[in-house]
Amino acid sequence: MTVINARSVDEALTALRDHPRARLLQGGTDLMVEVNLQRTSVQDVIALRQVSELRRWHVDEQSRAVRIGAGVPYAELERNPLALHLPALAQAARTVGSPQIRAAGSLGGNLGTCSPAGDGLPVLSAMDAVVHLRSATDSRDVSIHDFMLGVKRSARRPDELIVAVTLPLLDGFQGYAKVGTRNAMVISVASACLIHDASEGSIRLAYGAVAPTVVRARNAERWLAANAPLRGRPVFDRALASEFGRRAAEECAPIDDHRSTARYRRHAVAVLAERLLLQASGYGASREHTT
Numbered sequence: 050m051t052v053i054n055a056r057s058v059d060e061a062l063t064a065l066r067d068h069p070r071a072r073l074l075q076g077g078t079d080l081m082v083e084v085n086l087q088r089t090s091v092q093d094v095i096a097l098r099q100v101s102e103l104r105r106w107h108v109d110e111q112s113r114a115v116r117i118g119a120g121v122p123y124a125e126l127e128r129n130p131l132a133l134h135l136p137a138l139a140q141a142a143r144t145v146g147s148p149q150i151r152a153a154g155s156l157g158g159n160l161g162t163c164s165p166a167g168d169g170l171p172v173l174s175a176m177d178a179v180v181h182l183r184s185a186t187d188s189r190d191v192s193i194h195d196f197m198l199g200v201k202r203s204a205r206r207p208d209e210l211i212v213a214v215t216l217p218l219l220d221g222f223q224g225y226a227k228v229g230t231r232n233a234m235v236i237s238v239a240s241a242c243l244i245h246d247a248s249e250g251s252i253r254l255a256y257g258a259v260a261p262t263v264v265r266a267r268n269a270e271r272w273l274a275a276n277a278p279l280r281g282r283p284v285f286d287r288a289l290a291s292e293f294g295r296r297a298a299e300e301c302a303p304i305d306d307h308r309s310t311a312r313y314r315r316h317a318v319a320v321l322a323e324r325l326l327l328q329a330s331g332y333g334a335s336r337e338h339t340t
């Protein structure tokens with residue numbers, strides 16, 4: 050096995066061009082499991098650990114957006130100051146694996162694997178994130194909704210590197226919740242992220258592990274917009290939240306597998322959506338409340 054230690058994005062892209070079958074390695078918390086279980090055989094590896102550009106993030110106050118490098122580990126996403134800007138992403142990050150996994154694992158790796166159970170992905174979907182891709186010859190920005198194509202299938206070309214993700218800075222409630230067989234070190238049986246954009250007056254809900262990709266509950270979102278005022282500080286009663294959850298569950302396409310049954314997953318989505326909406330109820334549309 051050849052290991053190329055890239056020190057910049059340009060070096061990584063040149064290596065990827067020269068070794069088209071090479072695998073990219075960030076934290077290795079997905080890739081090395083695949084290698085150890087002999088589910089994949091790897092000839093060449095391009096290690097990204099020393100590419101400092103991928104481990105940076107910054108807030109652009111002018112465009113009201115946060116750009117997060119693909120290699121920023123969960124351990125950084127889960128803490129302030131980043132958690133202050135993106136509370137749902139911080140909550141999702143805190144649910145990933147163990148402290149060791151969170152120290153190494155990254156959002157770029159979550160996108161690279163593109164599992165419907167990836168904890169970062171419902172947040173990216175609910176926030177309409179944009180994925181920045183680069184190859185040795187070009188670069189492009191892809192909406193998260195076009196990036197995720199199926200179970201562990203994405204729109205990334207083999208010669209492309211995920212460089213960063215951009216998420217909007219929003220006022221209003223943000224929440225992430227997941228159901229698993231225990232509280233820690235667990236892959237989601239079902240997960241959901243709910244984002245309230247107080248200025249636009251919209252509620253967005255995305256769920257994970259209940260369809261081949263992370264999906265948005267578009268019908269439930271539309272139904273809620275038609276039945277409740279969503280600007281400022283909306284207040285939702287239990288009956289409305291319960292109906293929202295029921296409608297959200299109708300939109301998913303879960304399967305029976307070794308982690309759960311489709312029936313339980315559908316039930317879990319309804320409960321998660323209802324709870325998150327109730328948490329959003331009366332929530333202050335101000336930054337100081339979003340920690």
Ligand SMILES: Cc1cc2nc3c(=O)[nH]c(=O)nc-3n(C[C@H](O)[C@H](O)[C@H](O)COP(=O)(O)OP(=O)(O)OC[C@H]3O[C@@H](n4cnc5c(N)ncnc54)[C@H](O)[C@@H]3O)c2cc1C
Pocket residue numbers: 072073074075076077078079080081082097119120144145146147150153154155156157158159160161162166167168169205209210211212234235236237
């Ligand atoms: C014990 C354990 C517990 C876990 N628990 C969870 C959990 O609770 N929730 C969860 O979501 N995940 C979990 N995972 C999976 C894993 O930690 C995450 O998916 C993590 O985000 C992977 O990031 P990484 O940097 O380690 O990726 P890597 O393993 O380095 O890479 C993963 C894939 O992405 C590709 N890749 C990496 N970086 C890039 C890039 N910049 N551009 C293009 N492709 C790239 C790699 O080639 C590879 O195919 C767990 C894993 C383990 C081992």
